[in-house]
Amino acid sequence: MRKLVSAAGLVVTLAASAACGSGGGTGAAPAPATPTTATTPANPATPATTSAAPSSPPPTGPNVSGCFTEADGKIFEYGGGLPGVIAGTGSTGVVITYERRGNVCAWRPLSDRLVAAGYRVLLYARSAVAAPGDTTVAMAKRLAKEKGVERVFLAGGSIGATVAATAALELGPDRIAGVVALSGEIAPEDAAKLTVPLLQVGSEHDDYGGRAALDAARAAATKSPDAQVLVIPGERLHASELFASPYADQVLDTVETFMNRHKG
DSSP, X not given: OEEEEOTTOOEEEEOOOOEETTXXXXXXXXXXXXXXXXXXXXXXXXXXXXXXXXXXXXXXXSEETXXXXXXXXXXXXXXXXXXXXXXXXXXXXXXXXXXXXXXXGGGHHHHHXXXXXXXXXXXXXOOSSSOHHHHHHHHHHHHHTSTTOOEEEEXXXXXXXXXXXHHHHHHOTTTEEEEEEESOOBOHHHHTTOOSOEEEEEETTOSSSOHHHHHHHHHHOTTOSOEEEEEETTOEEOGGGGGGSTTHHHHHHHHHHHHHHHOO
């Protein structure tokens, strides 16, 4: 069962299930998911290990990890030749930072959903040694310079979710529309400083970003105008594993609804 808490103190319990970074779903059919609303932000940070194999034959022209090409958007390079892509044409941007040992390909379901909903989405391959927080800030600044982009959401999985929150603190509410953290751990002290909307999504038994960590960050996020938590009970799915689970539509619907509410 999943519990959603509103700022008014209403608790709604919904059926749901998923699995964490090490995998292992229950096989039960997912029930519609509803996020927990409260005036508290969270702090995500950890690695995920999901990657999707690109379709064959692999592209020969400019591409990102073989699964985003110029047909999807503008391919760019940064940091000495690492690739990224900016897809969509909307005035609200989204920077996605994947989990450690992850891959941009596994985040295509979220990118495609947001592009279809009118967002401009930046995904990028990142160095295993570069500080992900610094790169997330740099990517947000890059996307904000694109013609027509007015504000930017920061989204991520595991460590990518954790640094989305710290990057939002660095960039400030004038630039950042909100934070979407999938399977991350946001330190309560960071959550307490957030003044932008925060959505955390995770599964109950995830080793990084499980129920206890998500609830602690939400409870601390008292300055956030809208702190929501969606916990899938009984599962151990981690970060992009959520998109390959029976709860994919539930997670994608929750993220899109949250962003639509706060894009301004």
